[in-house]
Amino acid sequence: MRFAAAIIPLFISAIIVFVAHEIAQPPASLRPKIFVIGLSKTGTSSIGDALALLQYKRLGWKDIRSRHLVHTWANGDYSALIDQTRYFDAFEDLPWPYMYRQMAEMYPDAKFLLSLRKDERTWLESMRRHVGRGSWQGYRYFYGATEVDGHEDVVLQSYTNHTDEVRAYFQDKPDRYAELVIDDGDRNWEVLCRLAECPEGRVPSIPFPKSNTAAHWQQGALIDNLHFMWSWSITRIEELSAESYYKGGWSIVNGLLDVSWSLVSVIEQACSELYYKMMIATAEPLEFKAVL
Numbered sequence: 001m002r003f004a005a006a007i008i009p010l011f012i013s014a015i016i017v018f019v020a021h022e023i024a025q026p027p028a029s030l031r032p033k034i035f036v037i038g039l040s041k042t043g044t045s046s047i048g049d050a051l052a053l054l055q056y057k058r059l060g061w062k063d064i065r066s067r068h069l070v071h072t073w074a075n076g077d078y079s080a081l082i083d084q085t086r087y088f089d090a091f092e093d094l095p096w097p098y099m100y101r102q103m104a105e106m107y108p109d110a111k112f113l114l115s116l117r118k119d120e121r122t123w124l125e126s127m128r129r130h131v132g133r134g135s136w137q138g139y140r141y142f143y144g145a146t147e148v149d150g151h152e153d154v155v156l157q158s159y160t161n162h163t164d165e166v167r168a169y170f171q172d173k174p175d176r177y178a179e180l181v182i183d184d185g186d187r188n189w190e191v192l193c194r195l196a197e198c199p200e201g202r203v204p205s206i207p208f209p210k211s212n213t214a215a216h217w218q219q220g221a222l223i224d225n226l227h228f229m230w231s232w233s234i235t236r237i238e239e240l241s242a243e244s245y246y247k248g249g250w251s252i253v254n255g256l257l258d259v260s261w262s263l264v265s266v267i268e269q270a271c272s273e274l275y276y277k278m279m280i281a282t283a284e285p286l287e288f289k290a291v292l
């Protein structure tokens with residue numbers, strides 16, 4: 001009994017150390033990074049899927065660590081975000097839209113894509129449906145409120161302000177920047193290929209992805225379902241711990257949460273590396289056509 005009590009934690013630690021050192025490591029080389037810096041409901045996951053089809057290694061909201069990156073970002077600590085940039089070459093969804101200044105300085109060859117909707121009303125209504133489902137604490141940091149109803153003005157301002165600020169920042173960096181209106185559909189391949197690596201003068205001859213096609217995660221039902229259960233559990237824990245995180249909280253609770261997130265991070269990074277390798281190995285070659 002006592003032997004088992006000693007050997008099991010040792011065994012688990014050994015597995016975690018092995019996973020951390022052998023699987024969850026940054027890839028040997030990455031392409032110049034692309035940051036998708038549009039806000040929620042501007043098609044960021046579709047664009048992430050499009051980049052994944054172009055075999056970019058993408059970090060998005062489906063990666064469970066995004067929740068933690070928002071916590072740390074909200075507390076003014078960018079170290080976890082900066083650490084994540086070592087592993088990926090495409091970034092989308094919160095909190096990346098608010099990191100463009102730091103990322104533009106840190107990665108001089110990185111490119112930035114501002115995703116937008118065809119008009120502000122369309123965006124607001126889309127947000128109303130999306131945010132309406134629950135009240136995720138994090139929204140307050142980005143949109144000034146956790147729901148749209150009754151807060152239309154401030155939520156809309158967060159969108160127009162973000163658009164204005166991004167445009168002003170990239171005004172003198174036109175070769176690092178593009179804007180994409182997600183409602184434009186297949187034409188968006190041309191915009192994306194202005195920043196991303198596509199064969200010269202050509203774009204993929206498939207439809208531009210539509211939200212939740214999730215190319216990155218469709219690697220077999222079993223792995224998909226396991227990952228879904230894993231994300232679901234971590235999200236519930238995130239919700240329980242969010243109060244403590246956002247409000248400064250008790251240092252002992254936050255310390256324990258930090259340790260747990262480090263553990264989650266190793267596992268998630270290992271999944272992410274394995275997914276990416278599988279995707280590269282099993283992907284059908286993408287066909288390209290000339291831009292008319």
Ligand SMILES: *[C@@H]1O[C@H](CO)[C@@H](O)[C@H](O)[C@H]1NC(C)=O
Binds near residue numbers: 144154155157158
């Ligand atoms: C938007 O910008 C204006 C002008 O700088 C500022 O007064 C306002 O508080 C900002 N709104 C939000 C939601 O950030």
